[in-house]
Amino acid sequence: MTTGAAEAAGALQAHRPMLLGLAYRxxxxxxxAEDVLQEAYLRWLGVDxxxxxxxxxxxxxxxxxxxxxxxxxxxxxxETYVGPWLPEPVPTEPSPFGPxxxxxxxxSLSTALLHVLERLTPPERAVYVLHTAFDLPYxxxxxxxxxxxxxxxxxxxxxxxxxxxxxxxxxASRSERERLLEAFLAxxxxxxLATLTSLVAADVxxxxxxxxxxxxxxxxxxGADRVARFYAGIYGPGREWTARRVEMNxxxxxxxxxxxxxxxxxxxxTADAGRITGIYVVGNPEKLPPxx
Numbered sequence: 514m515t516t517g518a519a520e521a522a523g524a525l526q527a528h529r530p531m532l533l534g535l536a537y538r539x540x541x542x543x544x545x546a547e548d549v550l551q552e553a554y555l556r557w558l559g560v561d562x563x564x565x566x567x568x569x570x571x572x573x574x575x576x577x578x579x580x581x582x583x584x585x586x587x588x589x590x591x592e593t594y595v596g597p598w599l600p601e602p603v604p605t606e607p608s609p610f611g612p613x614x615x616x617x618x619x620x621s622l623s624t625a626l627l628h629v630l631e632r633l634t635p636p637e638r639a640v641y642v643l644h645t646a647f648d649l650p651y652x653x654x655x656x657x658x659x660x661x662x663x664x665x666x667x668x669x670x671x672x673x674x675x676x677x678x679x680x681x682x683x684x685a686s687r688s689e690r691e692r693l694l695e696a697f698l699a700x701x702x703x704x705x706l707a708t709l710t711s712l713v714a715a716d717v718x719x720x721x722x723x724x725x726x727x728x729x730x731x732x733x734x735x736g737a738d739r740v741a742r743f744y745a746g747i748y749g750p751g752r753e754w755t756a757r758r759v760e761m762n763x764x765x766x767x768x769x770x771x772x773x774x775x776x777x778x779x780x781x782x783t784a785d786a787g788r789i790t791g792i793y794v795v796g797n798p799e800k801l802p803p804x805x
Contacts, residue, residue, distance in 0.1 A: 521558045528569045532576050534610030538642045541582035541600035541627045549579045574657040584635040595725030600627040600798040602761040602779045619763040621646035624784045624793045629679040640665050641672035685784035691765035694782045704749035709741035714788040722799030
């Protein structure tokens with residue numbers, strides 16, 4: 514590696530956790546985020562770095578624009594994806610995205626929020642992430658997106674309104690979600706339909722992402738009775754599963770492993786008023802990282 518290349522790599526490495534976290538929040542895919550960082554490095558390598566006053570700011574702009582390009586191009590591919598699409602779970606103990614010491618940084622990684630952000634346009638998603646998670650002012654976001662500050666303000670308003678509408682049912686604390694998640698899985702493994710039904714909201718929705726690679730519900734499941742029966746059937750008595758508590762995306766999760774073939778699934782939940790409102794299960798092996 515030449516001296517110039519080494520210096521460029523060092524500058525990128527200094528900001529890598531933040532840049533990786535930015536790309537992941539924009540894309541919901543660790544694999545795609547890593548690809549974006551590699552492409553950003555190649556562009557960083559070719560620029561006259563002596564003219565760059567703030568490398569972090571420059572690299573943030575490059576990463577954001579590359580991620581937005583990916584968001585646009587993958588929309589067509591998403592139409593052929595088998596079943597619901599959920600973000601790739603990422604272990605965050607420790608966090609590859611740097612410290613999650615602010616609530617906004619931790620919350621913006623949650624599976625539920627990233628699932629909501631999928632319904633925004635690429636510019637709306639970019640403005641929301643940059644302003645809410647990274648606290649960038651609209652003037653700086655405008656430079657990144659090549660838009661006016663007022664336009665960015667309006668994009669954020671639309672995005673935040675959509676997120677608030679979706680997140681009204683996601684108010685439970687971390688400890689409450691963890692308690693409900695464990696109680697739900699215990700009841701499912703016991704085949705206890707009455708308890709399962711009591712743990713979920715009447716209008717609960719469950720998303721199961723198998724990507725067509727493993728057996729999984731290909732449509733979202735709605736309603737307490739249907740959700741309870743589905744998971745009791747999968748995890749109930751006679752089913753050979755091991756379960757382990759982990760942290761994924763800054764939130765409590767359970768890693769489930771099927772003893773017969775080693776198939777793995779992660780489960781997280783959202784909750785409100787003491788009941789589970791959403792269940793998110795990822796089983797697509799291409800999305801599941803190694804977990805120690």
